[in-house]
Amino acid sequence: MENSFPKRVYQLVQRIPAGRAATYGQLAALAGSPRASRIVGAALAHAPAGLPCHRVLYRDGTLCCDQAFGGKEVQRQLLEAEGVPFLPDGRVDLKHCLWDPTEGTGESL
């Protein structure tokens, strides 16, 4: 299949549930290249509408630049609206909202 790298990234981003957040490196690893974190960002830059790319953050939980899908403020509002905890530092609390790829792959609760 021509499931190119960015193509996999789109699939992964769509699998991120509300109230959770993932990092570029994480998506890159799930896509097959743990070092291609920048490729993930480049892919999201080309990502079509409907993709919850606002759930993708930096390793530290910081939001990307303003050029991202509209603005950091918008991203923060969207995440807060989904239940993502924010730190007083202005970052996302990845410690408590980091997306677990096993949640939806087949974990039997």
Add this chain to the structure above:
DNA sequence: GTCATGACGGATC
């Protein structure tokens, strides 16, 4: 086929 770039990540100063 090769060169340069890019929404990152980690190491170093």
Add this chain to the structure above:
DNA sequence: GGATCCGCCATGA
């Protein structure tokens, strides 16, 4: 602890 630099990997010209 914060800022800066380099490295990595896939895509585009």
